[in-house]
Amino acid sequence: MLDMKYLRKNITEVTQKLQNRGVAPENVRTLLTLDQERRETIQIVENLKADRNTTSEKIAYAKRNHEDASQIIAMMQKVSQEIKTLDARQLELNEQVQNLAAHFPNLAANDVPIGPDESSNIEQRVWEPADYQQRPQVLLKTPEWLKAHYDIGEQLGILDFERGAKVSGARFLYYVGDGARLERAIYNFMLDEHRKEGYTEMITPIVVNDSAMFGTGQYPKFQDDAYRVAGLEQTYIPTAEVPLTNYYSGETLPTADLPIKLTALSPSFRKEAGAAGKDTRGLIRLHQFNKVEMVKFTKPEQSYTELESMTANAENILQKLELPYHVIMLSTGDMGFSAAKTYDIEVWMPQQNLYREISSVSNTEDFQARRMHITYRDDDNKLQLVHTLNGSGLAVGRTVAAILENYQNEDGSVTIPQALRPYMGEQDKLVATSHH
Numbered sequence: 001m002l003d004m005k006y007l008r009k010n011i012t013e014v015t016q017k018l019q020n021r022g023v024a025p026e027n028v029r030t031l032l033t034l035d036q037e038r039r040e041t042i043q044i045v046e047n048l049k050a051d052r053n054t055t056s057e058k059i060a061y062a063k064r065n066h067e068d069a070s071q072i073i074a075m076m077q078k079v080s081q082e083i084k085t086l087d088a089r090q091l092e093l094n095e096q097v098q099n100l101a102a103h104f105p106n107l108a109a110n111d112v113p114i115g116p117d118e119s120s121n122i123e124q125r126v127w128e129p130a131d132y133q134q135r136p137q138v139l140l141k142t143p144e145w146l147k148a149h150y151d152i153g154e155q156l157g158i159l160d161f162e163r164g165a166k167v168s169g170a171r172f173l174y175y176v177g178d179g180a181r182l183e184r185a186i187y188n189f190m191l192d193e194h195r196k197e198g199y200t201e202m203i204t205p206i207v208v209n210d211s212a213m214f215g216t217g218q219y220p221k222f223q224d225d226a227y228r229v230a231g232l233e234q235t236y237i238p239t240a241e242v243p244l245t246n247y248y249s250g251e252t253l254p255t256a257d258l259p260i261k262l263t264a265l266s267p268s269f270r271k272e273a274g275a276a277g278k279d280t281r282g283l284i285r286l287h288q289f290n291k292v293e294m295v296k297f298t299k300p301e302q303s304y305t306e307l308e309s310m311t312a313n314a315e316n317i318l319q320k321l322e323l324p325y326h327v328i329m330l331s332t333g334d335m336g337f338s339a340a341k342t343y344d345i346e347v348w349m350p351q352q353n354l355y356r357e358i359s360s361v362s363n364t365e366d367f368q369a370r371r372m373h374i375t376y377r378d379d380d381n382k383l384q385l386v387h388t389l390n391g392s393g394l395a396v397g398r399t400v401a402a403i404l405e406n407y408q409n410e411d412g413s414v415t416i417p418q419a420l421r422p423y424m425g426e427q428d429k430l431v432a433t434s435h436h
Contacts, residue, residue: 001370002104004035004097017107020114020332031100038093045086052079102220106367109304109341113331120331124343127315129322136410137350145410148351149401150282152408153179156432161281170280171272171287178430182403182416183290185423187265187396190292190317194393197313199263199294204243206266207234212246215372217338217364227269227287240266240293241390248297249372253386258376259298259306263393265290283397284356290396296389297374300366303387304341307363311343314359314393320419323402324348326355340365345394347402358398361391 007014007028015028055076062069113120132138137146153159158179164172175183191201210233213219218226218238227236237243244262253260268291272278279285294313298306311327318325330342339362346355366385369375375383407415414430421428 001101001367002107003366003370004101008032008035014107018104020108021105021335022333023104027100027104031097031104034093034097034100038090038097041086041090041093045083045090048079048083048086052076052083055079099220102214105335105337106217106340106364108332108335108339109363109365111329112335112341113329115331116333117331118334121328121334121344122331124327124329126324126326127319128324128348129319131322132324135406137406142350142353143410146351147405147408148282149349149404152404152412152414153283153400155412156414156430158182158430159283169287171285173283173286177433178424178427179400181424182420182430183396183400185420186399186403187290187292188423189320189420190393190396191263191265193317193320194263194292194294194313197261197316199261199313202240202244202247202262202264204237204240204247204264204266206237206243206269208237208242208246209234212242212249215246215249216242216368217336217371218242221337225271225273227271236269237266238270239268239291239390239392240264241295244293244295245368245388245390246372248374251374252383253297253374253376255299255376255378258386259296259302262295263292265292265396267291283401286397289398292393292396294361294389294391294393297386298389299376299378300384300387303363303365303389306389307341307343307361310389310391311345311361314345314361314391317394317399318345318347318358321399321403321417322419323399323406323417325358336360336362338362338364338367340367347398349402349405351405356398356402357395358402359392359394361389363387363389 011032015025018028019025055072059069059072059076062072113122136143150159150161154161158176160174160176164174195201207229210219213226213235226238229235244264247262267288269288272285272287294310296306296310315327325345325347328344328346330344335342342360342362344357345359345361347358349356365387368388369385374386374388376386378384403417404414407417409415412432416424416428416430
């Protein structure tokens with residue numbers, strides 16, 4: 001949620017920044033007009049209530065002195081009626097202001113590239129493992145035996161998309177045998193790494209109420225993409241960011257505890273409503289997938305340093321798995337609704353010959369905290385909003401996909417990355433096994 005006070009004081013700047021994020025200037029004007037009327041109505045009501053109090057005293061005085069107060073009483077009834085009408089209007093205006101403001105995205109940080117879509121994103125850095133140039137897919141330039149992760153998974157008998165579709169529908173799957181072990185190894189490895197970095201591990205609810213979805217900015221705008229619980233105002237989480245960030249909603253955090261760092265593995269549920277025809281095969285765009293999430297609560301002056309360190313925490317996983325990737329800064333047109341600044345980490349997929357997003361790390365500044373009322377006390381003991389950050393550390397299914405493609409061998413087997421072997425009983429390869 002944007003700070004209305006800031007908006008009123010910096011109309012030109014905020015209108016421009018919102019326009020960079022796709023909000024038409026006339027919508028900003030509408031909001032300001034409604035807000036102006038709301039504030040004027042509050043002022044009028046307050047004055048009328050003060051008059052009414054004074055008049056009540058006059059009536060009481062007249063009655064004590066047995067004077068005729070009928071005229072004053074009639075006037076008073078008129079004032080009371082006016083107050084009632086204005087109170088109703090004020091509630092209506094409050095709701096209109098809230099509803100409109102709830103659809104406005106966060107303002108982008110000043111160093112975020114301005115542009116309509118991903119074409120304006122800026123690459124920050126590229127990382128590849130020491131032995132990468134010696135790997136066959138690089139040496140042989142796309143060899144003909146190089147396969148897509150879903151073909152490898154099906155040939156090894158570790159990913160079953162067909163039965164997933166039979167039982168649940170498209171974009172669901174079964175992980176089988178070593179596939180299930182690999183997925184479990186990956187998320188246990190991620191959680192252990194984050195714990196070393198000072199994150200507290202959590203297991204969260206996977207169903208949240210509507211106010212939690214509003215708090216992180218998924219509602220009201222993205223309700224169509226959510227799996228709702230029929231007949232209840234509840235939703236299956238699209239990411240553990242929702243229950244993790246809402247953990248402290250309505251609370252004042254002890255200043256000495258900041259920054260607070262939380263991590264959780266959870267399933268994530270997404271309808272992918274706008275993704276028809278995109279990535280219909282494989283692990284890239286599923287309706288249900290596992291993800292390890294990182295969330296931080298910080299003082300405002302720490303949040304951008306913490307954004308860099310959270311990005312490094314996600315990169316650390318890819319480096320230890322020796323998967324090539326690059327980091328990009330998203331433009332105003334490509335950023336998520338609540339974000340002020342976002343880095344995407346994209347892993348290299350050799351068969352597709354392109355980078356695919358595997359993590360998104362964002363600083364939302366006080367945008368979510370304002371919706372959730374999460375505060376701390378500053379040095380002057382004044383209540384201030386915390387800054388919240390979130391990032392995937394990483395999307396687990398996409399990590400499986402990246403390992404299958406980057407570690408595949410000519411004989412159809414897949415080498416297991418060194419870092420995961422302790423989690424898989426020191427097994428070093430995935431080979432085809434028969435499953436019935």
